Amino acid sequence: MPKCTINGKEVEVKEGSTIMEAYYQTGEAIAHYCYHPGLSVAGVCRLCICEIEGNPRPQIACNTVVTEGMKINNKSEKIKDGVKWVLDFHLINHPLDCPICDQAGECGLQDQYMEFGKYNPEMSERKVKKHKVVDLGPRVVLDSERCILCSRCTRFTEEVTKTNELGLFNRGDRTEIGVVEGKQLDNNYSMNTVDICPVGALTSKDFRFRQRVWYLKDADTICTGCSTGCNTKVYFNKEGIFRIKPRYNPDVNGHWMTDTGRDAYKFVNREARLLRAQKHTGSGWTELAPGQAAKDVSADLKSAAGDSLALVLTAQYTLEEYEAIIPAFINEFKTKKIYFWINNKESFDDFDGLLARGDKNPNTKGLLRVMEKHGLSGSWSDLEAGLNSGAIKTVVVAGPENQFVFPDMNEKIKLLSKAKKLVWMQSGKNEALNALSGDVTLIPMKSYIEKEGTYVNFKGLEQKVKRVTTVVSEALTLTEATMLMAGRNLTIPTTKELFVESNRREDEVMLEHRKKNEFVFRRGSL
């Protein structure tokens, strides 16, 4: 375990680790583009230079191994001047695109220029023109002029996905990133290249031009796209949620996430949501407040209590909600007919070797755990038989939040609507539900962005999620709906035992920053 000194601080690092890793360990700032902790070392950007005592020239931190007693410094004037010139070379052919570039506001070049650059350009030569708006695949767009050739994206397709779609073509200042002729960047992890691109060369088609990044706030949550439960960050403002990016967690997802998981904001936004409760009575649909709808249902459920009442659960809710609804049905409604709606039985155990799993529910383990605890073992065929014979008259359904991963949605709606009375709780709109007739009540639910709770992933890891924002304020959580249906009043939830600190980002702008007029450009609304 060699010891070294970084900017005057002594630190002990693992055998064989590089200076860059030592910098990461101490938390000292170091400029870099091509180094990424999840990828191999390339050493092409030359920005991470630092001074080593006894060494006449600056060395790059990412590719120099720490030895015993090394004294490293990157705060000297010599290094600052060096970084400035390296940056100047990077920017020789970089276009003045910031106004229309999606990366502006979170761009590595902008950040480093504000810190080290601020020079007058001394190049009198013309810039080399390259291809703009190159369509790489279904989700990624390339602008080669902006590219600084750090090769993070090519290394990603080489090492992580092992699909090798991207490569560097031509030589010298005409080098360009590109896909091999006839190929497309269309693997399920392609959007990670957009995240790791330190400049605006690779941009996401989905997010492109929809919002400037400084209008967005971010908060931590987890992905509910599949049972892996990748740690993510959602970017949102008052207009809704705009994109999802991965967050580092070595136990779950490392640095990456899937492209399908990035769509997990689409069913949360207001356009896709059920805003008010709807009730079908004889003549047609009437709208009412969600709480009122749940209270109205209460009496019916109490009279139906017993074997004619069934509950259908999907594995898309939190552990706390299952802990609330299952005991309520067993104890207060006296029914043990509680069924687990499995959406894709055939591909349930699929795994693509990296992150994506066939089980497209975030909390299958959690639901099974609670059902086991209460000794429930009803199978789906029991429910079907009960519905067909008319033994089950009233069905309460906690429907899926992410309807895209429920291919059997319409089929199941048709089956469940055989019940005399159907109470369907769900966050999103669905046309098939609205086409139903008979005694149907639709109650809007809160999505995973809007509530706190625990999800248990495929290997039994419990992950607690904080509330991010509110999209539909009237919607209920399953816990609240259960309380209202059981005829109790809502209590103000005490989240104290769940989480202590609030979901506030570390670099959130405080009043002092504004008073001092510090650089607050990229941090949310101004």
Added chain:
Amino acid sequence: MSVVQNTGEKKNWYLPGIFTGLGITMKHLFYNLLNRKKMITLDYPEQKYEYSPRFKGNHILTVKKDGSLRCTACMLCATNCPAECIKITAAEHEDPSVEKYPISYEIDMLRCVFCGFCEEACPVDAIRLGPEWQTPGLSGTNFIYDIQKLAYRPQLKGGILTHVDDEERHKAGI
């Protein structure tokens, strides 16, 4: 807030102030009566005051040579706007050299404080504050100006040409 109240003897000494004020009024009255040509009163609807060319009036969106909008929808004006009265929706242009353009650009004139920050923030001379300031309207919705009104209203005679030219910049190798 503390209010200073005149108490005691001093409060009776209001007459000198009144007479000074009346004196000034009378001075101007007789001056204007004797020199009626030098009087600075305007008969407003018929006569109009000429403001300086730097006056900040209603906004103008400039156009390129081909008549399309110069604006690149970078949202810097909207970011810089202290009244938050600018609303832009960006879209992808078919021409890759243009790339981004606004499909809607709206300014709420009733919220606008005419500070000119949008003009200062604009990197491509796409928005200017023009000389017009008389803009009556019958209802509030008349004051939300869209692209049609900001760039192509009849007073602009087909649009104001910007002085930032992409082609020239391209030729200069920028």
